[in-house]
Amino acid sequence: MRSLGKRIELLKVIAHSVRIKILEELTKGVKCVTDFEEFLDISQPNVSQHLSLLRRYGVIDYYIDGRLRCYFLRDPIVTDIIRLLDKDYKEELPAPACCPVTKKGKYPGKRRR
Amino acid sequence: MRSLGKRIELLKVIAHSVRIKILEELTKGVKCVTDFEEFLDISQPNVSQHLSLLRRYGVIDYYIDGRLRCYFLRDPIVTDIIRLLDKDYKEELPAPACCPVTKKGKYPGKRRR
DNA sequence: TTGATATATAAAAATATAAGAATATTTGAA
DNA sequence: TTCAAATATTCTTATATTTTTATATATCAA
Numbered sequence: 001m002r003s004l005g006k007r008i009e010l011l012k013v014i015a016h017s018v019r020i021k022i023l024e025e026l027t028k029g030v031k032c033v034t035d036f037e038e039f040l041d042i043s044q045p046n047v048s049q050h051l052s053l054l055r056r057y058g059v060i061d062y063y064i065d066g067r068l069r070c071y072f073l074r075d076p077i078v079t080d081i082i083r084l085l086d087k088d089y090k091e092e093l094p095a096p097a098c099c100p101v102t103k104k105g106k107y108p109g110k111r112r113r
Numbered sequence: 114m115r116s117l118g119k120r121i122e123l124l125k126v127i128a129h130s131v132r133i134k135i136l137e138e139l140t141k142g143v144k145c146v147t148d149f150e151e152f153l154d155i156s157q158p159n160v161s162q163h164l165s166l167l168r169r170y171g172v173i174d175y176y177i178d179g180r181l182r183c184y185f186l187r188d189p190i191v192t193d194i195i196r197l198l199d200k201d202y203k204e205e206l207p208a209p210a211c212c213p214v215t216k217k218g219k220y221p222g223k224r225r226r
Numbered sequence: 227t228t229g230a231t232a233t234a235t236a237a238a239a240a241t242a243t244a245a246g247a248a249t250a251t252t253t254g255a256a
Numbered sequence: 257t258t259c260a261a262a263t264a265t266t267c268t269t270a271t272a273t274t275t276t277t278a279t280a281t282a283t284c285a286a
Contacts, residue, residue: 007198011128030209067253067262072209076202085120089189096143096185180232180283
């Protein structure tokens with residue numbers, strides 16, 4: 001299993017608006033670079049850079065079809081992350097109501113706010 | 114519901130090794146700044162900066178107890194992200210086996226790798 | 227009051243990330 | 257062969273993030 005450090009790195013790599021769009025698109029199926037260019041409003045080299053970053057981290061991979069590179073998802077965490085981003089969190093967590101929990105503090109002692 | 118952009122920003126804020134450690138610790142209960150200093154190997158101002166960033170994004174909040182600030186979790190996405198980071202993904206996603214899916218490509222045509 | 231403790235803030239320095247521009251590589255087709 | 261298409265790579269510049277250093281604020285205790 002990947003170390004926590006590695007998994008956080010991965011999360012960082014995925015947490016980018018362009019890359020999320022790429023990944024969302026890939027959940028629907030194989031795509032080549034030109035396909036991405038059409039709906040991402042960025043240059044071809046920039047698309048390639050994002051794709052190559054994602055590949056370097058093992059998030060995606062590709063097959064070569066002539067002069068096309070057909071990209072596809074490889075890391076199963078992607079679907080979970082996308083689901084998480086789509087999830088609707090309505091409530092905040094309840095503020096802790098009582099009791100000293102910190103080592104030094106006597107919270108909720110003279111609680112000010 | 115937050116926009117996708119906002120949710121990606123939030124993911125970016127959370128995807129940092131120090132901040133993940135802070136959040137993991139907070140899932141166990143309320144903590145003040147000095148508590149964090151003990152197990153994060155960084156300076157006090159740096160701890161404060163990470164805490165204030167997390168607070169700015171509504172991930173955490175605090176109560177004041179005398180001269181202590183007792184921090185606690187506020188955004189429920191945190192528990193989900195931590196669960197995700199702990200999850201053990203054994204298998205890669207299966208490589209797509211067939212069929213032209215890209216607009217231009219005839220994948221798996223002359224598939225090279 | 228005064229000093230010490232807990233914490234925050236601001237400015238600067240160090241570092242990382244992103245995007246842009248130019249160019250290279252590979253392959254299929256003429 | 258040679259050309260064009262599809263894509264990648266490299267270098268540069270711009271920008272953002274992170275850490276460090278110094279200093280400030282608030283509160284408690286003597």
